[in-house]
Amino acid sequence: MASSIANMTYIIIGGASGMGLATVQTLLARGAQVAVCDISEKNLETLLGSLAPQNSTKCFARIVDVTDRSAIDSFFHAAEEHFGNLNGIANFAGTGGHGLGTEAVWQTTEEEYNFIMNLNVKGLFNVLSSGLDPGFLADRASVVHIGSIFSQKGFLNGAVFAASKHAALGMVRSAAKETEGRARVNCVLPGVIDTPMHRANLARVKNFTPTPATPIPRDGTAQEVANVVIFLLSEESSFVTGDAWNVDGGANA
Numbered sequence: 413m414a415s416s417i418a419n420m421t422y423i424i425i426g427g428a429s430g431m432g433l434a435t436v437q438t439l440l441a442r443g444a445q446v447a448v449c450d451i452s453e454k455n456l457e458t459l460l461g462s463l464a465p466q467n468s469t470k471c472f473a474r475i476v477d478v479t480d481r482s483a484i485d486s487f488f489h490a491a492e493e494h495f496g497n498l499n500g501i502a503n504f505a506g507t508g509g510h511g512l513g514t515e516a517v518w519q520t521t522e523e524e525y526n527f528i529m530n531l532n533v534k535g536l537f538n539v540l541s542s543g544l545d546p547g548f549l550a551d552r553a554s555v556v557h558i559g560s561i562f563s564q565k566g567f568l569n570g571a572v573f574a575a576s577k578h579a580a581l582g583m584v585r586s587a588a589k590e591t592e593g594r595a596r597v598n599c600v601l602p603g604v605i606d607t608p609m610h611r612a613n614l615a616r617v618k619n620f621t622p623t624p625a626t627p628i629p630r631d632g633t634a635q636e637v638a639n640v641v642i643f644l645l646s647e648e649s650s651f652v653t654g655d656a657w658n659v660d661g662g663a664n665a
């Protein structure tokens with residue numbers, strides 16, 4: 413069966429690093445077009461510099477902060493104007509905060525609470541409120557949000573992070589019901605994945621081991637998450653919606 417990804421067009425938010433970057437690169441390699449945004453100008457420049465010449469016209473890139481509702485809405489409409497039909501959205505922009513793994517809930521400042529919730533919950537609200545507006549995406553579109561295995565369980569010294577990921581999963585599941593099948597909405601829940609974000613946590617916290625023993629005893633790769641995200645974006649997953657897909661080496665087994 414030919415891949416249903418070729419010639420499709422997707423918006424990827426937070427697509428200039430880690431799992432988002434692997435998703436952008438794989439979509440382009442499989443013949444899709446991508447509108448990518450990220451808050452990091454440096455990461456976006458690196459991504460654009462790495463594109464094969466035949467892919468440069470297939471990638472529309474802008475610096476956008478997902479927490480800025482009007483900026484996300486403008487970016488989505490610019491992508492629509494640039495490419496026409498849009499077949500789906502994947503949102504990778506998220507944070508563990510500045511004290512993940514080190515601060516109990518009573519040690520977390522209000523400023524930190526607002527930072528995490530604004531990015532991990534309001535960011536998704538901005539994406540869904542513009543992206544699922546009836547008529548914006550093509551028929552049979554798919555939206556994928558990146559949660560965490562901590563969308564479904566507590567994180568020792570990461571209560572606000574876990575709360576934000578639980579909230580986002582609730583929003584995804586509710587949106588799947590509200591769209592009544594005109595668009596599918598799913599969440600991917602990564603375990604420990606080797607990305608710049610994870611490496612920064614390792615550098616910050618001694619013995620950072622959020623999932624101590626997994627049946628597959630290693631960290632996952634960004635590509636392994638991208639593969640599942642792309643499956644959920646594609647028509648191959650046409651009867652899957654409102655779901656949460658673990659990509660965690662069996663951490664939840």
Ligand SMILES: NC(=O)c1ccc[n+]([C@@H]2O[C@H](COP(=O)([O-])OP(=O)(O)OC[C@H]3O[C@@H](n4cnc5c(N)ncnc54)[C@H](O)[C@@H]3O)[C@@H](O)[C@H]2O)c1
Binds near residue numbers: 428
């Ligand atoms: N790496 C892990 O082990 C792991 C595990 C579970 C869940 N996650 C989640 O996966 C997602 C992606 O993480 P990653 O590990 O690929 O991280 P990453 O830091 O490598 O990539 C995240 C990208 O999002 C961008 N971004 C951050 N804030 C933004 C904003 N306000 N607006 C737009 N873009 C923004 C960053 O610039 C970066 O390019 C996050 O939601 C993270 O919480 C990561």
